[in-house]
Amino acid sequence: MAVALACALGTATTASAAGIGGAVSGTVTDADTGLPLGGTALTWWGTTSPPPATANDAGDYLLTGLAAGTVGTLAVAGPAGYERTSIPNLALPADGAATRDVALHRDWAAGAPTTAAPDATGAPGCEPTKATDNDTTTGWSTSQPATLTVQLPAPVDVGAVVLTPGAACGHPDGAALKDYKIETSPDGVTWSAAATGALSPAGDQAVAVTAAATRFVRLSALAAQDAAAASIDLRELQVYGGGPNVAPSGTVAPLTPKSYIKSIVRLRAAFTDPDSTIVRYLWDFDGDGRFDQATAGPQVAHVWSAAGTYAVTVGARDFRGALGTTTLALRIIDPSVPVEPIIQRKPLIAFDPVDGIDLPVRIACSSICTFTAKLVLPRSTAKAIHAKRRTILTMKERTEGPGLGSWTIELPSKTIKLLRRAHRASVKVRLTATAVDQQRRRSNVARWVRFR
Ligand SMILES: [Ca+2]
Ligand SMILES: [Ca+2]
Ligand SMILES: [Ca+2]
Known part of the structure; x- marks a missing residue:
């Protein structure tokens, strides 16, 4: 209540206008990647001239000590290789603080190797590199129509070339570049025409140039503003555009171990992007290939009405438009x-019909299986054929893995001899067989078998 009363009486306005309660704050980012530009210097030119502010690693800055209710200019100087700009007529409200975010373009030409032809050197202080030193007070000067070639540090999808004409090296104003031609090349060998035109006498002038994966930009300086000038001068050539861009990549997972129908299911994506910010997340909940929702953050809540397994796709869109997805x-x-309980299938044992002295056996198991079998003579038969032991065969086999095993149970030759000696054409024996898998699931078979 006290504050409202003071405002109504106008005392607050008077107090701040007379003091230095004004401030400007905001965030500085790369105009092409959205990434913060820490280290950017911000200077205020106005009624007061406080010390410059420097943006922190998050790109945030705060300039204080300004006169509230006044108008000034915010000068912005990005880190090395970034454009310098100024925002004139920035009004500070009477109650103190203004906010102003700033996006700066990287100048890919800044500090890049720069050459000229036919005169490769230029006069001292007017060399070709003076056109790419990120300083509009210096410039390149040529005594005749010439080309200036800049080798960019990486393939750039060029969006604009900014030219700053203006006489350099103490030459008269008429020396400023007027007629120009711009070409681009991926390799310095094959060139494509990009733009031609005539510049105004002074000031930054952006030329729209669209050229993907460009490594070289070549400017032809054709004529000065004053046709009678002794030289053609260019203070600065800047190249704006996007560098290499990698799409975001990542994963997505539900926040709870189980997800139920008609309940809120929360999903969280985790994406990274090495070269730009992620501006949006897109969600396809039903797997139909169409995004159903967009969010600014990596988390979403959704309700499914039917049970089932859904292919949920998340897309992350980066600052430059590239999309990375995960499903x-x-x-x-x-x-x-x-x-429903998962059926724990027991091993299966199956015998084919006896073929003479052979009994084929097959087993099917869900995991590695051990198979054992035994043939036992009836007591009376053993006595009749004078067999020393009633158990005439034991076998033990093992499957190689889950699946099938097949073997042949064969009447031992020793038993056959005894049977022949006793003049028997066939014999009935007791067969017992067992199959046990890794989970100790067991199947047993016991039956009479006749061999002939
Ligand atoms: Ca310069
Ligand atoms: Ca990217
Ligand atoms: Ca969908």
Whole structure:
């Protein structure tokens, strides 16, 4: 209440206008990647001239000590290789603080190797590199129509070339570049025409140039503003555009171990992008290939009405438009439906018909299986053929892995001899067989078998 009363009486306005309660704050970012530009210097030119502010690693800055209710100019100087700009007529409100975010272009030509032809050197202080030193007070000067070639540090999708004409090296104003031609090249060998035109006598002038994966930019300085000038001068050539861009990549997972129908399911994506900010997340909940929702952050909540396994896709869109996606097979459970037990299948044992002295056996198991079998003579038979032991065969086999095993149980030759000696054409024996898998699931078979 006290504050409202003071405002109504106008005392607050009077107090701040008379003091230095004004401030400007904001965030400085790279205009092409959205990444913060820490280290940017911000200077105020106005009624007061406080010390410059420097943006922190998050790109945030705060300039204080300004006169509230006044107008000034915010001068912005990005880190090395970035454009310098100024925002004139920035009004500070009477109650103190203004906010102003700033996006700066990287100048890919700044400090890049720069050459000229036919005169490769230029007069002292007017060399070709003076056109790419990120300083508009210096310039390149040529005594005749010439080309200036800049080798960019990486392939750049060029969007604009900014030319700053203006006489350099103490030459008269008429020496400023007027007629120009710009070409681009991916390799310095093959050139494509990009722009031609005539510049005004002074000031930064952007020329729209669209050229993907450009490594070289070549300017032809054709004529000065004053046709009678002894030289053609250019203070600065800047190249704006996007550098290499990698799409975001990442993963997505639900926040809870189980997801139920008709309940809120929360999903969180984790994406990274090495060269730009991520501006949006896109969600396809039903796997139809169409995004159903967009969010600014990496988390979303959704409700599914039917049980099933859904292919949920998350896309992350980066500052320059590249999209990276990841897909999750999300199981949505209906808690009212009892979960069917997974059938633990026991091993299966099957015998083919006896073929003479052979009995083929096959088994099927869900995991590695041990198979054992035994043939036992009836007591009376053993006595009749004078067999020393009733157990005439034991075998033990093992499957190589889950699946099938097949072997042949063969009547031992020793038993056959005894049978012949006793003049028997056939014999009935007791067969017992067992199959046990890794989970100790067991199947047993016991039956009579007749060999002939
Ligand atoms: Ca310069
Ligand atoms: Ca990127
Ligand atoms: Ca969809």
